């Protein structure tokens with residue numbers, strides 16, 4: 001993007017040094033709230049830059065894995081302490097880069113710090129089991145070893161938490177990493193890496209290369225010296241990464257889309273359900289893989305729920321997320337805005353009834369950014385595209401159902417299975433929902449979004465590679481088990 005505003009140029013972090021790309025080209029990172037204020041410039045890196053980063057990570061791995069888990073954990077504690085001091089700066093950068101509100105970005109940064117501390121402590125937890133051998137003279141146990149070099153490919157929607165929930169466990173279990181952040185939020189990632197640098201990690205243990213996903217991301221997935229790849233992002237890209245990793249025998253972990261339902265049962269507390277639906281669907285401008293996208297409402301409560309939902313959605317304030325009273329910020333990029341508007345148009349063409357919003361905002365200051373109204377459709381049927389595909393914007397599809405069975409059938413009738421929730425006071429009803437719902441994260445009387453760092457997170461069906469991230473589950477991905485048999 002051409003601009004007259006002077007911006008800081010950020011560099012790659014390779015082998016402990018901040019380096020320019022050999023391309024000598026940069027990518028301008030824009031502010032989706034006001035595109036006249038670029039956030040900075042990042043390197044448009046080449047495969048030669050990536051090669052240098054992978055070589056550095058490969059060279060560092062022997063020494064890093066030879067440290068005790070406790071010693072590795074100490075580095076993470078130090079990174080957390082630096083990040084604590086820089087919370088405001090990191091949060092503001094995340095807000096400027098992708099448009100979530102400042103309180104949300106601050107909360108996410110604090111979550112990043114908590115994740116660092118959680119995995120720092122993990123360095124002192126058990127790494128294996130003793131398993132009785134059938135041979136009474138033998139001792140059998142398991143131990144875990146790091147994968148080696150791990151490629152971290154991160155999206156823009158959680159620019160702090162997602163890179164950290166991948167990087168922190170990778171490091172504490174003894175891997176070295178090459179991180180490729182989304183270009184939209186690469187400066188936030190760079191500021192996080194600065195915290196790791198300040199914590200004194202040995203050179204080569206952590207590397208970051210910015211640039212096109214089709215060059216750097218793809219290059220990481222295909223690189224013979226990258227032993228594991230952890231990815232969050234779109235379905236198409238994820239599948240390509242999985243295939244590339246499978247082809248060369250590397251371990252991979254994919255966290256992809258969602259089309260998350262919330263069921264509003266006839267006995268639901270309407271006020272609670274409306275608040276949670278608004279928060280689940282519209283926070284972060286709907287750009288969460290766990291966002292509420294389909295709202296399945298039982299007929300007896302439908303009108304009352306819909307009317308209250310419209311009433312409360314109308315109260316939402318939209319604007320530049322750095323401003324204090326703004327609840328809903330812009331969409332993160334022009335491409336995402338166009339994607340969202342395309343789905344709104346598609347919904348209307350397919351016969352869904354637009355009952356609120358649906359417009360891009362272009363008056364006054366809105367013209368400088370990528371703003372769209374929170375949008376609600378009703379009369380949505382399950383065969384419509386807006387009931388099937390991930391929109392990743394502030395759009396709700398209301399679906400009226402006549403029975404509990406129909407509610408579950410509709411909820412499960414998508415290719416995704418990431419998160420789902422139900423609002424009901426009936427114990428039998430929610431237990432049945434927990435049993436029947438095809439989703440990795442199932443929530444009762446709570447919004448569909450909301451991930452806790454100490455619990456496993458991941459999806460069923462096409463939402464993930466069936467692996468789980470976070471909590472103890474991270475150990476499964478970032479290590480390999482060795483079964484050891486010792487005979488005296």
Ligand SMILES: NC(=O)C1=CN([C@@H]2O[C@H](COP(=O)(O)OP(=O)(O)OC[C@H]3O[C@@H](n4cnc5c(N)ncnc54)[C@H](O)[C@@H]3O)[C@@H](O)[C@H]2O)C=CC1
Nearest residue numbers: 154155181182213214217218233234237256257289390392
């Ligand atoms: N599950 C989630 O949390 C996310 C889902 N999405 C979904 O994806 C849609 C598109 O968003 P994008 O930012 O374009 O997602 P994306 O999947 O293209 O980007 C995610 C990451 O993958 C990298 N990448 C892109 N192409 C690659 C390739 N060929 N090989 C390896 N890495 C590659 C990107 O540079 C970025 O770091 C969204 O509308 C949403 O539906 C996007 C971001 C996060």
Ligand SMILES: O=C(O)CCC(=O)C(=O)O
Nearest residue numbers: 157288289290449450451
């Ligand atoms: O809801 C959350 O906190 C995490 C969601 C997530 O992983 C994502 O949107 O990519």
